[in-house]
Amino acid sequence: MNDQPLDILICSTPVHGHVTPLLAVSRALVQRGHRVHFLTGERYLQRAAATGASVLRLPAEADYDDTDMDAAFPGRVGLTGPAGIRYDMTEIFLRPARSQLVAMDAAVRGLGIDVVLAESLFLGAALFASRPRESRPALLNLGIVPLGVKSRDTAPFGLGVPPRRGALGRLRNAALTAVAEKIVFAPVQRAALRVGLESGTGLGGFVLDWPSLSDGVVQFTVPEFEYPRTDVTVPLHFVGPVSRTQPSDTPLPAWWSDLDDGRPVVHVTQGTVANTDFGDLLLPTIRALAADDVWVVASTGGRAVTSLGGTLPPNARVASYLPYDRLLPRTSVYVTNGGYGGIHYAMEHGVPVVVAGTTEDKTEVSARVAWSGIGIRLGTNQPSDAAVSRAVRTVLGDPAYAANSARIGGAIRRSTGLNGLERAVVETARQHPRPHASVTRVP
Secondary structure: OOOOEEEEEEEOOOOOHHHHHHHHHHHHHHOOOEEEEEOHHHHHHHHHOOOOOEEOOOHHOOOOHHHHHHHOOOHOOOOHHHHHHHHHHHHHHHOOOHHHHHHHHHHHHEEEOOOOEEEEEOHHHHHHOOHHHHHEEEEEEOOOOOOOOOOOOOOOOOOOOOOOHHHHHHHHHHHHHHHHHHOOOOHHHHHHHHHHHHHOOOOOOOOHHHHHEEEEEEEEOOOOOOOOOOOOOOOOEEEEOOOOOOOOOOOOOOHHHHHHHHEEEEEEEEEOOOOOOOOOOOHHHHHHOOOOEEEEEEOOOOOOHHHOOOOOOOOOEEOOOOOOOHHHOOOEEEEOOHHHHHHHHHHOOOOOEOOOOOOOOOHHHHHHHHHHHOOEOOOOOOHHHHHHHHHHHHHHHHHHHHHHHHHHHHHHHHOOOOHHHHHHHHHHHHHHHHHHHHHOOOO
């Protein structure tokens, strides 16, 4: 697509769910002939290098071990909703921003970067975006979480409030935005303003809305799963999820043929990161459906199956990992704590969802699940057995949920994916050529 290879800097916080989708981006851009430089934490450098990119390590003060975020950041334990987002934004994502910016500047000066790609919570990019446009190369936000660009048509990001139509809806949105910026997230904004002053860049607006200052947003979803916005001026490129279901080499568990008896399959997972306590969702789901005529298929996300403890009911089947290319086509309900990528895998296969997450961006993911009609939002990290049972039975009994998921799944399969992403990168770089001051290259 591009006759002239670009020098591209990819920036990611050192968190599994943030790095993983960007690895697919890096691999695709390298395969298409671009020179990719991947800036992230030490734990992920080897995986980034395996995509063909050159790797750049974040400064130590911007790096941390994400294998147990609650241990690394004990102040976040027990916090959910806006309180959890406030803590995570301030301590996990904002505190390293100044050091991230230093690393970005060094890469831009030394490598002649044409375009910077930064995921939404790499907040060094918020400082980078606040600079005068003529002083920096092109900047694209990679939307690995639900779109947070401010609009009169939507409630502010972080509250998990779906849109409401008409003039009254816009009045409500304006009021909620004022409350969010002046009260709910005021501590985050004050901290961001301090970081901006210390960095010498200032801050161009509300920190959660920094993608509005970028040269474009490449959102990893389809419009059918995102709130409409009629007043946004930053270019929005909906490319669908960049990670699609691929043939898996994960071996089938010994019990796989049990699923052939025609009973509905309910799959439950807490992902590979937020799975330190199976009492949050896996065990409630297994208990809730123990007497139902379904198979409950659970994945422990890499942990030992024995870590579930105790004796499982006869209709429960568990594996450490499962091949999604084989499992999702036969799944009737997907029960999840709300990872953005996992929700898109489910929709790709037309599977309806029961979602329980309220931490990080999961409040916003859950809100979109309910708004789009693909499933039921439980509104808690630790639902009761009864709440899970009611939700799963409702989704199984109402075909509208599966129909809505299949409708969005069709849009996902038609979306441009990595080809659309490269197109957005190339077009943005052409429209915003890098300043001459940043063209020095490393031999």
